[in-house]
Amino acid sequence: QVQLVQSGAEMKKPGASVKVTCKASGYTFTDYYIHWVRQAPGQGLEWLGWINPHSGTTKSPQKFQGRVTMTRDTSISTASMELRRLRSDDTALYFCARSLTGLLWFDPWGQGTLVTVSS
Amino acid sequence: DIQLTQSPSFLSASVGDRVTITCRASQGINSYLAWYQQKPGKAPKLLIYAASTLESGVPSRFSGSGSGTEFTLTISSLQPEDFASYFCQQVNSYPSTFGQGTKLEIK
Numbered sequence: 001q002v003q004l005v006q007s008g009a010e011m012k013k014p015g016a017s018v019k020v021t022c023k024a025s026g027y028t029f030t031d032y033y034i035h036w037v038r039q040a041p042g043q044g045l046e047w048l049g050w051i052n053p054h055s056g057t058t059k060s061p062q063k064f065q066g067r068v069t070m071t072r073d074t075s076i077s078t079a080s081m082e083l084r085r086l087r088s089d090d091t092a093l094y095f096c097a098r099s100l101t102g103l104l105w106f107d108p109w110g111q112g113t114l115v116t117v118s119s
Numbered sequence: 120d121i122q123l124t125q126s127p128s129f130l131s132a133s134v135g136d137r138v139t140i141t142c143r144a145s146q147g148i149n150s151y152l153a154w155y156q157q158k159p160g161k162a163p164k165l166l167i168y169a170a171s172t173l174e175s176g177v178p179s180r181f182s183g184s185g186s187g188t189e190f191t192l193t194i195s196s197l198q199p200e201d202f203a204s205y206f207c208q209q210v211n212s213y214p215s216t217f218g219q220g221t222k223l224e225i226k
Contacts, residue, residue, distance in 0.1 A: 045163070045206055045217040061120075061214040095162055103210045105153035107174065109162035 002026040004034075004096050004110035011116045012086050019082040020113045022096030029077035030054040033099050035106055036070065036081045038092040048094075050102050051079055059102060086117045121145050121209050125218035131226045136197045140221045142190045142207035151211035154183055154192045157220075158203045166205075167192065197223075 007021040022034060036048040049060025051070040058070045069082045079096060094113045097106035122145040132138050142152065150170040155163035165174045167183035170190055180195040194201055202225050207218040 044219045045208075047215045047217070059213070093160075097162075103151075103213065103215065105165055105168040105208065105210055106163075107165040107168075109164075112160075112162055 002098070002108055004098060004108060006094075006096060006110040006113045009114040009116070011118065013119055014087055014117055016086050016117075017082055017084040018086060018115050019080055020094050020096075020115070022079045022081075022110050024077045024079070024098070027098075029072075030074055033102050033104075034070075034072070034079040035097045035099060036068075037095045037097060037106070037109075039095070039112075040089070040092040043092075046092075048081065048083075050099070052102070053079060083115075086115075088117050091115065091117045120214055121148060121212060121216050123207050123209055123216055123218040125205075125207060125221050128219065128221060130221055130223050132197055132223065133226045134197050134199060138194050138197060138223065140192045140205055140223075142185075142192070142218050144188045144190075144209055147187045148209045148211035150186045151209055152183075152185070152190050153208045153210065154181075155206045155208065156201075156203050157206065163206060199225075 003025045005023045010018050012018050030053045033050045035050045038046050051058045053072045060068050067084050072079045095109050097109040099106050124143045126141050152170045154167040157163040166177050171183045182193045184191050205221045
């Protein structure tokens with residue numbers, strides 16, 4: 001079955017960077033976009049951007065440009081998201097999710113990776 | 120950015136009740152709207168896409184309607200496993216945005 005499995009929880013200090021990975025299985029990795037979404041404690045969902053695993057092209061909202069880097073390794077069907085210059089308000093559950101194009105609904109989602117930023 | 124406003128934010132209901140959640144967009148998004156269910160500490164699960172198309176495997180008690188700026192998610196007869204949070208998402212234009220969520224609790 002189609003599955004996205006993410007890396008484990010991370011605890012970081014302010015100013016550091018974090019990298020979260022998302023391993024895909026059950027489908028052809030390069031046929032679907034991978035998105036990144038986060039959810040701060042008790043809050044709603046915020047889209048961080050996508051990567052097209054076929055081309056490596058990425059897109060993210062202006063808010064995250066310069067701070068988020070999305071990459072992929074097609075040899076191991078894995079997408080990664082690095083967030084730099086972490087702040088306390090980056091503490092959140094980070095999800096990867098799949099879609100057929102860059103602007104379409106997400107299905108399925110990874111299980112989530114908790115990133116905690118604290119001094 | 121397109122803002123999605125869900126109402127209500129909290130909803131208390133009983134098993135067997137019919138409930139409706141509304142999602143209003145700050146500008147027209149055609150039918151490019153999805154609904155997700157999320158349980159605590161878990162990933163969202165796609166319920167409905169294109170405003171009214173039921174995702175495969177989702178029970179038929181869930182339904183969606185609307186287009187343009189106003190959309191609804193209806194659960195015709197609440198089951199115990201339906202008590203969760205629900206989010207809408209627009210995919211009409213970048214950046215994709217989500218509603219703030221509706222938490223459905225047992226009365």
